[in-house]
Amino acid sequence: MGLKSYIKAARLRTLPLSISGIIVGSILGNDAINANLTAAVAAPFWANSIFWLAILTTIGFQVLSNFANDYGDGIKGTDDHRKGEARMVSSGAISPKQMKQAMVFTTICTFSVAMLLINEAFGSENFGYSVTFFILGLASVAAAIKYTVGESAYGYSGLGDVFVFLFFGLLSVVGSYILFTHQINTLLFLPATSIGLLSAAVLNLNNMRDQIQDKQHHKNTLVVSMGSQKAKKYHYSLILGALLTAVLYVQIHYQSPIQYLFLIAFIPLFLNIKVVAKNIIFSELDSELKKVALSTFLFAILFGIGQIL
Numbered sequence: 001m002g003l004k005s006y007i008k009a010a011r012l013r014t015l016p017l018s019i020s021g022i023i024v025g026s027i028l029g030n031d032a033i034n035a036n037l038t039a040a041v042a043a044p045f046w047a048n049s050i051f052w053l054a055i056l057t058t059i060g061f062q063v064l065s066n067f068a069n070d071y072g073d074g075i076k077g078t079d080d081h082r083k084g085e086a087r088m089v090s091s092g093a094i095s096p097k098q099m100k101q102a103m104v105f106t107t108i109c110t111f112s113v114a115m116l117l118i119n120e121a122f123g124s125e126n127f128g129y130s131v132t133f134f135i136l137g138l139a140s141v142a143a144a145i146k147y148t149v150g151e152s153a154y155g156y157s158g159l160g161d162v163f164v165f166l167f168f169g170l171l172s173v174v175g176s177y178i179l180f181t182h183q184i185n186t187l188l189f190l191p192a193t194s195i196g197l198l199s200a201a202v203l204n205l206n207n208m209r210d211q212i213q214d215k216q217h218h219k220n221t222l223v224v225s226m227g228s229q230k231a232k233k234y235h236y237s238l239i240l241g242a243l244l245t246a247v248l249y250v251q252i253h254y255q256s257p258i259q260y261l262f263l264i265a266f267i268p269l270f271l272n273i274k275v276v277a278k279n280i281i282f283s284e285l286d287s288e289l290k291k292v293a294l295s296t297f298l299f300a301i302l303f304g305i306g307q308i309l
Helices: 005-012 012-018 020-034 048-076 096-122 127-146 160-181 184-208 213-214 224-225 227-251 255-278 281-309
Strands: none
Touching: 005 048, 005 096, 005 184, 012 020, 012 048, 012 281, 020 048, 020 160, 020 184, 020 281, 048 096, 048 127, 048 160, 096 127, 096 160, 127 160, 160 184, 184 213, 184 224, 184 227, 184 255, 184 281, 213 224, 224 227, 227 255, 255 281
């Protein structure tokens, strides 16, 4: 057991997906601020400490979620014969006690950074927002842990997709925008929905890959409940829905064709739909997880760039 095992448990390949919403919300939020400034004082989003604190906070919550998922599924035996990346608790590389300690440490570190973020964004002048984001921080910790940990784990009752949509999509994009601007823009829920749907698509692929083991261990994901064919149709609707909401946002704010730059990211996503449609051997979907996750990350970058150019 060593640092390498904890790095594996952190599942670094999931991190680009987790920060996609932060990128979109930060780019649009910073652009809204710069709209009221002269070119001489306007600054790019990556020059703002709020962006980096938000990135660190999100990565912390994602790592906590991955640790908790490894722990929860590991002690329940769900990961005993899983496909894809090996899990550290089920393989014995990290003991359940050690993983719990890692979860506590990650929670403390992440929440500390979250408090710095709240202070940096709102200071003492926006007490209402500070309290709201403090509560959202607590909710994020609870959501990260309760996905697979405990008898009432929501990942075992088909609610994982809902929480991924809410936290990776709506909260990530709209929340980041509020951190920059201190105001809510309801139209931001359109790109937030795009990120949320694509994030749910990644989870759906994961659940399609693991459906046999999940069913055996009574992990009733949406895929287990719906069956393979309906899960495939659900997957198509997630990707097409993400495209629709992104296009709708651009049409409302249309100024230049460059705003449709994000369509490039949907090329691999439509190729993924083709692979899913033909899939018979569930374990072969493992490589598609990375494709959709990185495509979502690419979408976030291209969407943001297209809106500010």
